[in-house]
Amino acid sequence: MVKFAHLIPIFPFLAFAILILFGRKLKRSSAIISIAASLISLLIVILTFHGLLKGQGSYKLFDWLVFNGITLRVGVIVDPLTCTMLLVVATIGSLIQVYSIGYMSDDPRFSRFFAYMSLFMASMLGLLLADNFVTLYMFWEGVGLCSYLLISFWFEKASAAKAGMKAFITTRIGDAGLLLGIFLLFFSTHDLSFSGLSAITGHPALYTTAALLIFCGAIGKSAQFPLHVWLPDAMEGPTPVSALIHAATMVAAGVYLVARCFALFFTHQPALVCVAYIGAITAIMAASIATVNNDIKRVLAYSTISQLGLMMIGLGVGGYSASTFHLVTHAFFKALLFLCAGSIIHSVHTQEINKMGGIFHKMKITGTAFIIASLAISGVPPFSGFWSKDEIMTEILRSGHPMIFIAATITNLLTAFYMFRLIFLVLFGKPRSELHPHESPKTMAIPLIILSIFAIFMGLPGSPLMNNVFQRFIYFGAEHTALSSNPDHFVMGISVIVAFLGIGIAYALYMLNKEILSKSIRNRFTGLYDLVYNKYYVDELYEFLFIRPCARLSKAFSGFDLKVIDGAVNASASMVVFLSKAKAWIDSNIVDGTVNMIARAVGMLSGELRKMQTGYIQSYLLTAFMGLILILLLKIIGG
């Protein structure tokens, strides 16, 4: 069997290399290179998929890192989960790049954009193919980097630059946890491959900790509470980026990671329950924020967070295939939603929904696609979202977490509500400001149409209508054997009622009532409204709890360094200087003084004595003669 799955990320990476080096000369044709690379990857993905169906499995490539005694062999995973994800990423990636040709047409950094997009594609595809934690971590950070680069793509805008930084650092907090989880696993099992996870036994506390640490990484990447704050800000990036990275693919990597390590989570239930509850908190919180936000992209961002929370719930209650199924359908309809939003923004040049209105008749294609995607995400049958959400709801009910079931139901209600609030405010009614909407160019419209088809029909493989093909393809353990051909009508009923209820409330509030009722409700519950409108003050809380103390600590340490440590160094230096000066004084005044005094005394004495040296020969002779006489006299007297 031909092994070519590892070639998948190489083509986009080559495209990246070409574009980054020669992008300025290539100009417009850089888009073609980038898209061609993605299409080649898509082709190989399809071939790989074909190979998988014929029984091809994962394989190893080469020794990448050698710790003493432990060799890390790098290979690729080829299994249903990876292949499905690869298909989704490659398809949506190619479509969004086509869309970008139109959307980014006026940008001076056109080719740079496609270079980053290609790098993202390479990293994301590599991430999915990684068969061990270390390579996964490398690509994991790679997609994080692309996310950073693309969020702050329009870096002249200070807010965009800041948002990129926030995204990178926030996700890195989760990544640090992931790294520690990898360490913990490595030292317990001496194995970093995913295939070794199913063999783990014993030490439940240890492995639960490891699972939770790995989940930290997922929390960061998938923007789960409490690290969800970066995703809404990430909307500063160009809309195709939001669609590809921050809706369809990269943010789903967290869900993918948990799914990939599901063997570990499943055997350590406390960790799994934690996943479910984090997902539930995230889902309901983000959905509630989405109902009051007035920025079209941010509403969609909160919607993404909420839906990712729903996927986490699905995994947390043990619904492996249900959750991955929702991951796939969500990727299509959320990408579609963002592309529609991008199309609208491209045409009316604002993101404020309060300024839009009544643009449906000017933008028929976009509007229709938007409505289709909204129906899908709201869970209206037979659109794709209905089937996947329904699967998750069934799993929740089966697992026996009533609280989570209620939370998920409320989330679904809110989802339907805020999506149609968006539709009514943006597409219908009267324009609230002077707008000149026009339909977007073909390169943008065609991807919308293709994605709309996916948004409608993507749910079928997982539905009872097609005998749950999807669930029989991707499953964990003996999950697929429990599939029944009779769907749970109770859950389906609730889902449908909830969806229509949400749509109905939105219609009542924003179409019938022309927003008078919504305003009065808003005034009635000012406190609650402010709380939700301000995103539960999480950003402010972090600012207060972490960012400012960190900044203050860093200032304090810097001052400490400059004043205390360096001060001590300088003080010891000046002390030495002082001592040496004192020593110099003693030296020059006391030690040297004694020496000089002796010398001066000798000098003075000799100054007197030298006066005997008259220079007159006679005086010398006289002295000599006197001496002679003196000696003689002494001789005579002494006898």
Add this chain to the structure above:
Amino acid sequence: MIPQNHFLILSAILFAIGIFGVLTRKNAIGILMSIELILNAANINLITFNKFQKTPDGLGQIFALFVIAIAAVSAVIGLALVISIYRNAKTILVTKINLMKW
């Protein structure tokens, strides 16, 4: 026969004259000449003591001859010095020559 004391008194007088000359003369040549007197006083003493005391015959004379020879040599050197000083200082008055003064 002339007694020994006469010779000694003569010698003492000669010596005294010589010392006086050496100490008082300003002219360098005068000083040299006075030194000759002192030396001659010594020569008289040498011969006198040889004659009157118990000493081997002729010893005093030999000494005296020796002193005369040395006196001649010292006079030669002294005069040469004086000439050389004269050439430099244009004087032979020792009071004017104080190179060795402190």
Add this chain to the structure above:
Amino acid sequence: MSFPILTCIVFAPLAGSMLILFTPKKNVNLIKVIATLATAAALCLSVLLLIKFNYSSPAMQFEEKAAWIPSINAWYHLGADGISVGLIFLTTLLSFLACIGSSGIKIRQKEYFFLYLLLSTGMLGTFTGLDMVLFYMFWEIVLVPMYFLIGIWGGQRKEYAAIKFFIYTLAGSVFMLLGILALYFTSTPHTFDILELTKTGGALTLSVQILIFIAFYLGFAVKVPVFPFHTWLPDAHVEAPTPISVLLAGVLLKMGGYGFFRISFPILKDAAHYFILPFAILGMINIIYGALVAMAQTDFKKMVAYSSVSHMGFVMLGLASMTATGFNGALLEMFNHGIITAGMFFLVGVLYDRAHTRELDKFGGLGVKMPVYAGMLSVFALASLGLPGLSGFISEFMSLLGTYPTFKLITIISSLGLIITAGYFLYMLQRILLGPVNEKWSAISDINKRELLTLIPLLIIVVIIGIYPLSALKYQIAAISALVQNLGGIAF
């Protein structure tokens, strides 16, 4: 006797510096050519060394031994093993690149290049010398040219920085000298040979070992630099001219770490085990403290200098682990940090040459004006903050991984450093490259070809090691295994 390759590597720069002495002062171009050729010769020879190096053997290779001062049993003894071979290559590479990067020196070029080459010889000698006296001599040779290079060609407070550097390191190395003498007099027969001492040093009693260890520690810790002996570093880095900052950060800091690897740990085994906890704690302090202080800096160069303090903490941490993984990580971190920080200092220099300021807040939006520079700066900053796929990640990963079984809590706290590091590097990128274009720099030009030439080799190494770390690790694995075995550490 085979070709004395190590002698040639060590003394090629010195030969160049002697030639420069005989070159007329006015003939600046000739001086530059001589200096470049001398460093290039050393580089070529060190590449040859890498090729010929047998990395499956942990033994000392290319040994050269000749009597030097027989009366005290001091030998001229050179050698290279897995621990030093990477550092030798690093030194020759950075010497060569920084020599190309020295064209910004406009005054007294003759003295500059003379001292520069002398410095190069000193550094190479330190990494190859296997006799304590020889080691100490080269160690001190490094100080003098460095003192003048900072003091004459430096910035505003150059005299202060130069004296601080000199006295600080000299004070440290005096203690090291004491340690050397102590080792000499406690060994029988008296010897200065590091390899001999490695065999016999373990026989000393623990208390003697501890005393000698502390003496060596003071010498090496100043160079690394370990908290709280680090304050000379920001001053010296900031005041030194760009190529000298490159060598300071790229090579000089590694001398301290190399000393631990070559002398403190292998010779004083019991003391090393005794001190691993303080080592780990100091490593952690270096990482967190350095990162936080770096975050508060407004001067670009000072920020990079403090980031060095932070990164060298990983070396300390890896050393404290007593595991092969941790040691491998620490040694690789020294090499990687040398490459990455050298690149960072080059980039700081590029910006300073154009803007004549290093105040981070005065820039903004340069990504538009200098796209190539922006790309380079981003790559090196990302490598420095440990982005996987670039070299910094792999060594920090291994350091932390190796330390984890020994010191769990310390590893966890240290990994917070990764987040802070990401924070200040991205903040730096934001302030320089991103945001609205500062009109003041509307005429600024992008990085030129010569500057790019100095950066591209570093970039290639960063990427290669990041993608395929075995390319660098293979040289050191055998030597590290032997060291760990010798120390009785954990062999994975």
